[in-house]
Amino acid sequence: MSDAPSAPGALPAAHMEPGHGDHGNGHGDGHGHGDHAVAELPHASARDYAIGFVASVILTAIPFWLVMSGTFSAAVTGGIITVFAVVQIVVHMVYFLHMSPKAEGGWSLSSLVFTVIVVVIMLAGSLWVMSHLNANMMPGGHIGEAAQLP
Amino acid sequence: MTTIATSAGIVSDQPQNPEDAPPSFYDLEEHAHPEGYSTMLGFWIYLMSDCLIFAILFACYGVLGGNLAAGPGPRDLFELPLIALNTAMLLFSSMTYGFAMLSMQRGNVRGTQAWLLVTGLFGLCFLGIELYEFSHLIHIGAGPQRSAFLSAFFTLVGTHGLHVTFGIVWLVTLVVQLGRKGLIPANQRRVACLSMFWHFLDVIWIGVFTVVYLMGMLR
Numbered sequence: 001m002s003d004a005p006s007a008p009g010a011l012p013a014a015h016m017e018p019g020h021g022d023h024g025n026g027h028g029d030g031h032g033h034g035d036h037a038v039a040e041l042p043h044a045s046a047r048d049y050a051i052g053f054v055a056s057v058i059l060t061a062i063p064f065w066l067v068m069s070g071t072f073s074a075a076v077t078g079g080i081i082t083v084f085a086v087v088q089i090v091v092h093m094v095y096f097l098h099m100s101p102k103a104e105g106g107w108s109l110s111s112l113v114f115t116v117i118v119v120v121i122m123l124a125g126s127l128w129v130m131s132h133l134n135a136n137m138m139p140g141g142h143i144g145e146a147a148q149l150p
Numbered sequence: 151m152t153t154i155a156t157s158a159g160i161v162s163d164q165p166q167n168p169e170d171a172p173p174s175f176y177d178l179e180e181h182a183h184p185e186g187y188s189t190m191l192g193f194w195i196y197l198m199s200d201c202l203i204f205a206i207l208f209a210c211y212g213v214l215g216g217n218l219a220a221g222p223g224p225r226d227l228f229e230l231p232l233i234a235l236n237t238a239m240l241l242f243s244s245m246t247y248g249f250a251m252l253s254m255q256r257g258n259v260r261g262t263q264a265w266l267l268v269t270g271l272f273g274l275c276f277l278g279i280e281l282y283e284f285s286h287l288i289h290i291g292a293g294p295q296r297s298a299f300l301s302a303f304f305t306l307v308g309t310h311g312l313h314v315t316f317g318i319v320w321l322v323t324l325v326v327q328l329g330r331k332g333l334i335p336a337n338q339r340r341v342a343c344l345s346m347f348w349h350f351l352d353v354i355w356i357g358v359f360t361v362v363y364l365m366g367m368l369r
Contacts, residue, residue: 049248074368085360096349104191115198119205126209
């Protein structure tokens, strides 16, 4: 990841003009922007992509193998592949999308945290409420697919 | 309070008569911004809103995914080897897009264009496999109108495929623009935005293959 020393209020210092690789020319104007001809883009490194790719291949292959081979019971496999998916999403965020607490002065991360909170509330709430509706509307609780025939 | 604000540099642009001017804690005047200085953040926020769209579709699938209407279920329909191949295509395309970004940082226009085109080819492979799967499903009578499960499935996976389609259109446009204008700052910004879009689609696909395909086979 970018390890450039960041001046207070500075955007992540990574210029992308070709052949202009010096990091961290801090601008102490307290605004962080204002005297830049070129907007600053996140800096990518070959090492980041290599780590991200290898980790993703492993984190994808293992869930597929677990499900196709049926080594564990369905419940255990479901739990494991959920954990693998969450880890792989974090790997993609960090190594491919260059997410870090310093990206865009922290605004990327705060908007991401807000989105994740909304998504979790919505997903968990929808599944919870609708499963309760199903349980309460049907005589005898959970019954099979035949009850849902039109 | 005034001294604190001054030492933080917030009112440093104000006239130098602190007893007249009230303390200011935010910028009242518009000052010059370089072109595109907030594009990356703005595009990120667009991606977050896109994330909400997919969250809604995932929620629909989660609620409706068990309503088979006595039709075929995931176990009868999905072929995991095909999905694994599809996942590999998208993962390779993420990697080759990384190479495109690295070429761009080195100032290599031809390399950037070449890696973008390779990325587009992997994207097309992904779309081809997905369209084959869809046509196969519709052919055997498991189209979106068959059951609530299949409606939710086609909507979720189809929306992802539509995003990939538009990503490829954007990618081809960028290759042409790079050929005409080279690696000007605006084009660098566009390539970086498409990079975020492309990797974001790969993140969504992680959710799709885990929740829809792998979890479906476990039911």
